[in-house]
Amino acid sequence: MRMIAKVGEWFDHRLQLAAPIREAADHPVPRNTASWFYVFGSAALTVFILQLVTGILLALIYVPSAGEAWSSLQALNHQVALGWFIRAMHGWGSNFMVAIVLIHMVQVFLFGAHKFPRELTWVIGVFLLLMTLGMAFSGQVLRFDQDAYWGLGIGASIASRVPVAGPAIVKLMLGGPIIAGATLSRFFALHVFVIPGMLIAFVGLHVLMVLRLGINEWPMPGRIVKRATYERDYHALTKSEGAPFVPYAVWKDLFFAGFIILAVAACAFYFGPFGPTGQPDPTIIQTAPKPDYFFLWLYALLSLLPPSMETPFLLIVPPVAIIALILLPFLSGEGEKSWKRRPIAVLTVLLIAITLGTFTRMAQFAPWSPHMNAWSGDPVPDRFVHGTTALERQGALVFQVKQCRNCHSLGNTGGKRGPALDSVAVRLTNDQLIRQVIQGGGNMPAYGNNLSPAETTALVAFLESLHPEGQAPARDASREVVLGDSDHKEAVAQR
């Protein structure tokens, strides 16, 4: 025992680290901050360290070459002992990290911890969030499969919309004219050297500032932050009812950190690693790329925005959002901290969360994507052709062969890009159906060039038979008066 103490003293005489560490451990924190609400920052740090460790382990096998990355991932999954588990830990760790960073941010915002004197801590936190998202995207690229390849294409297409500099940005991002070896290598450099290096530096600053400025006290409604008095009040608070950070508050951080590590491991063990999906061979076009979970909302947004609004939205909203986040503590650096007295803050968080959640949920179904194989894979349910005429059956055949099914569902099978046609006859009259098929419109292509008159007649006859039993199809009342003819089909036949 004495020997250890002596060795320790020898080292500390040279390192001079014991005093500052003891000071950091003993620094008083307000008693009520020893709360389960205050564990997310340390949890984010824990997952970050986990990512560093698993990332280094993966780098022992992974080959950052466009020709070999995919097969090195296969080797990790199937050949190297427990390679699949390390990959799964890193993949799930990434999801956990984004989630925890977002939760940490919401907690900090709702507890008013971004206010004076912690503005800069918040601003650095915003950069940490952006870097975390950058790690998530570049990590998805390193999983060099079909999703990564086409995801890069989507990134390049977005970047190319920047006025004037667009094409240069694309070539800088890809490292050449196309997505190829240089692209993967530079994303490897970003993911493994550049962003982690910045993350380590910024996390260090972030934690140092928390230690120097003190942890945010539990917000009390009515306790107003004022620049002139806040620091004096805070020191009085930690003096009167403070407790040393270690062990008073740290035990909750430790428990939650352990819980998070086990949760990542459990997800990794149970769900396994992410991909890789198909080979990154651009000549394999039978693919429907989808982004990773935390970018699904963007995928939904890019499908649902009106085309003319897309480019302005992509180029204006992200910078404005980032600037707003950075300016936030300077615009509301004083005043109430408690969420109980900040209804607009609470509503803003709810609005953003619900919006992102809804878009994410929608992207999991992707109703805007045509089902490329529905026309050959999903037959017309037999109840729609049961007891129909020969012409209507011919129409059902046209409906199938002309790939209408890729966008229109019948009996809940087929694409959802266009409206379901189970009861289309109730909505559209014979004339309207013909017009819609031939001329398209309302986001439907015109089929006039691809349907013979006979095919159109058969198709429309089939569509007119699609109405619930006991509910009459839509009809054009004026035509009966003009033509003195109550049978639509005869009118069609006469033309």
Added chain:
Amino acid sequence: MSSNPVMAPPTDTTVSRRGFFMKLGILFNGFAAMVLAVPVVGFLFSSVTRGRASGYLSWVPLGSIDKFPEGETRLATFQNPYVMPTDGKTVDTACWVRRIGGDQFQVFAINCAHLGCPVRWFQQSGLFMCPCHGGAYYRDGSRASGPPERGLFEYPYEVKNGVLTIQAGELPTPGAAMASLCTEKPPCA
């Protein structure tokens, strides 16, 4: 730094002398940084500057025109002209070749004009459909529906000695040089 601290007690003159040398040292390092910055920046932006000087585009053969039946649209593949040894399969590029008749062709990029996903051709309905966000194009590449704001990107082509060649070499994106190579209205479907 030859000054001797023992011989020269700290007076105003020595401080300013050292201050002068420090400033000179900073300047010297600034000069060294600038010298270094030229190759570093040149290296970093080489993928951009090369694109501007000689360009990435060149003529690539797609094969004999007999491979492409008249009135039909077929998938063709070619190797991107700019290749690095580590590229693997990523230099293989696909495109859609529509032979209108005789020497009349249209060669479309595989990438959707919206966000670059690979479009698929459907012979029966005469449409290109994108699996990502649901863009659709007619057989002549013009926009039919969905989020794309324009028709499919087209490669310029030539038929020489019965071989179809196209001018390619860049990822087709809305801002890329090749996006505006084929600006004349395509022959009607």
